[in-house]
Amino acid sequence: MIIQSKNNRQVLLRKLIPHDIDKLTGYFQKLGPETLKRYGPHGFDKQSLFELFKNAGYHTAYIAEDAETSEIIAYSVILSGYLEHDNFRLQSYGLTLSHKTDGTFAPSVADEWQSLGVGNSLFHFMLADLKLNGIKRIILWGGVQSDNQKAVNYYLKNGFRILGEFEYNGRNYDMILEIY
Ligand SMILES: CC(C)(COP(=O)(O)OP(=O)(O)OC[C@H]1O[C@@H](n2cnc3c(N)ncnc32)[C@H](O)[C@@H]1OP(=O)(O)O)[C@@H](O)C(=O)NCCC(=O)NCCS
Structure with a gap:
C-alpha cells in the first residue's frame, strides 16, 4: 500500500519478509540516541533478527519504505500473545490474557521521519491485518x-487507554487497545 507522508513523499507500507533482514539491520544502525532511549523490544543485530523471524507466525513485522530510495523508514513488530514476564503485571489490572487473541506491539519510526504521519499510517495498515488474523487486543511491549x-x-x-503504571528505569504506562 502506498501513502503520502506529510512531507509529500511516497511511502510504501508492507509486511517484512526474511529477505529484508540486512536492510532492517541498517535501519536500526541509523536510529539516533533519543529513539534508542525509547525503543528496544529485541536485539537489533542480524542474528537476533534472524532468530526472531525464523518461526513464521510468532513475530510479525510491518515496515514503511521511502518509495524513492527503498530505504526502510519505519518498523513495527507484533508478537502473538503476550510476554511471560509482563503476565503478572498485566493480570494485576484484571486482564485475562490469551496467546490466541492478544498481540504485543512495539512501533518505531526513523528519527528524520517522525511526526510526518508515517507511524499512524503503518499502525492502521497493521491493524487491518491483525483484524483479519483474529487479534482482539493490542498490548504495549514493555509499556511506554x-x-x-x-x-x-x-x-x-x-x-489505546492507560491501564496503570509501573517503575522500570523511571515511570511507565501499560496501555491497551481493544479491537472491535
Ligand atoms: C512514537 C512514534 C512511533 C510515532 O510515530 P510518528 O510517525 O512519529 O507519528 P505520526 O506523525 O504518525 O503522528 C501520530 C500521533 O503521534 C503524536 N505525535 C507525533 N509527533 C508528535 C510530537 N512531535 N509531539 C507530540 N505528539 C506527537 C500525535 O498524537 C500524532 O497525531 P496528530 O498528528 O494527529 O497530532 C515515533 O515517533 C517513534 O518512533 N518514536 C521513537 C520510538 C518510540 O518512542 N517508540 C515507542 C516506544 S513505546
Whole structure:
C-alpha cells in the first residue's frame, strides 16, 4: 500500500519478509540516541533478527519504505500473545490474557521521519491485518515511558487507554487497545 507522508513523499507500507533482514539491520544502525532511549523490544543485530523471524507466525513485522530510495523508514513488530514476564503485571489490572487473541506491539519510526504521519499510517495498515488474523487486543511491549510524550500521544490518538503504571528505569504506562 502506498501513502503520502506529510512531507509529500511516497511511502510504501508492507509486511517484512526474511529477505529484508540486512536492510532492517541498517535501519536500526541509523536510529539516533533519543529513539534508542525509547525503543528496544529485541536485539537489533542480524542474528537476533534472524532468530526472531525464523518461526513464521510468532513475530510479525510491518515496515514503511521511502518509495524513492527503498530505504526502510519505519518498523513495527507484533508478537502473538503476550510476554511471560509482563503476565503478572498485566493480570494485576484484571486482564485475562490469551496467546490466541492478544498481540504485543512495539512501533518505531526513523528519527528524520517522525511526526510526518508515517507511524499512524503503518499502525492502521497493521491493524487491518491483525483484524483479519483474529487479534482482539493490542498490548504495549514493555509499556511506554510516561515522559515519552510523542508515543503516549500516538497511542492515545489511536484509541489505546492507560491501564496503570509501573517503575522500570523511571515511570511507565501499560496501555491497551481493544479491537472491535
Ligand atoms: C512514537 C512514534 C512511533 C510515532 O510515530 P510518528 O510517525 O512519529 O507519528 P505520526 O506523525 O504518525 O503522528 C501520530 C500521533 O503521534 C503524536 N505525535 C507525533 N509527533 C508528535 C510530537 N512531535 N509531539 C507530540 N505528539 C506527537 C500525535 O498524537 C500524532 O497525531 P496528530 O498528528 O494527529 O497530532 C515515533 O515517533 C517513534 O518512533 N518514536 C521513537 C520510538 C518510540 O518512542 N517508540 C515507542 C516506544 S513505546
